[in-house]
Amino acid sequence: MSRSIHSSARIGEGVKLGHFTVIEEGAVLGDNVTVGNHVTVHSDTVIGEGSVIADHAVVGRWPKPAKTSTVKVDADLPALVIGKGCTIGSHTVLYRGSRIGDEVLVADHAFIRENCTVKERVVIGRGVAVENQVEIGSQTKIQTNAYITAYSRLEDDVFIAPGVTTTNDNFMGRTEERFRHVKGPTVKKGARVGGAAVLLPGVVVAEESFIAAGAVVNRDTEPATVYAGVPARPLRPVPEGELRET
Incomplete structure (x- = not known):
């Protein structure tokens, strides 16, 4: 058969x-x-x-999570x-x-x-990992080998370049305290995150922010601003010609 x-x-x-x-x-x-x-x-x-x-x-x-996993499976999962x-x-x-x-x-x-x-109309590239409890808005693009950690939120028209890493646990699996603080990043409408950038737990990447390749974002960003470096620092405004039409 x-x-x-x-x-x-x-x-x-x-x-x-x-x-x-x-x-x-x-x-x-x-x-x-x-x-x-x-x-x-x-x-x-x-x-x-x-x-x-x-x-x-x-x-x-x-x-089917491991016995040691913190993820619990809902028996009524739709x-x-x-x-x-x-x-x-x-x-x-x-x-x-x-x-x-x-x-x-x-x-x-x-x-x-x-x-x-x-x-609708989202692109999730080759080898991308999207963990549980993630929200991805319409027309967002996530490119090859990006990692979207659990409890992250990507709004509409977000761009995630290849190899981007998001994180949600500042305790890296140690102590019971971590359960109160686990939270992935929020990437707001129209924001762009460059190749191999790292977004630390709970940060908010503001609307139209531009995160340069290799940057490490450890705090919330300002709207329509270019950030670069380790840790990421504001460089200049995003040019008006690169902003989304509203």
């Missing part, structure tokens, strides 16, 4: 299924969905019409929902409990953990 489709799965019109694909109980595939070879669609996952799931992707899997017209790359892993908006691209080898919200 080249594929396995549970009898309770609902498959729309014009759906194309690759070889050795598994569609589990209660999954819903909208019209004109394309599913590649060796794909697993876990139970109850919803895939919007016209979306493409590439070879070897795993969508809707339950999280199904993964993938919007219309999305492209989910090869070898991606998308967890149950997240919602992916319309026309989102998740590139090869990326993963998105549980309880994340990704709004």
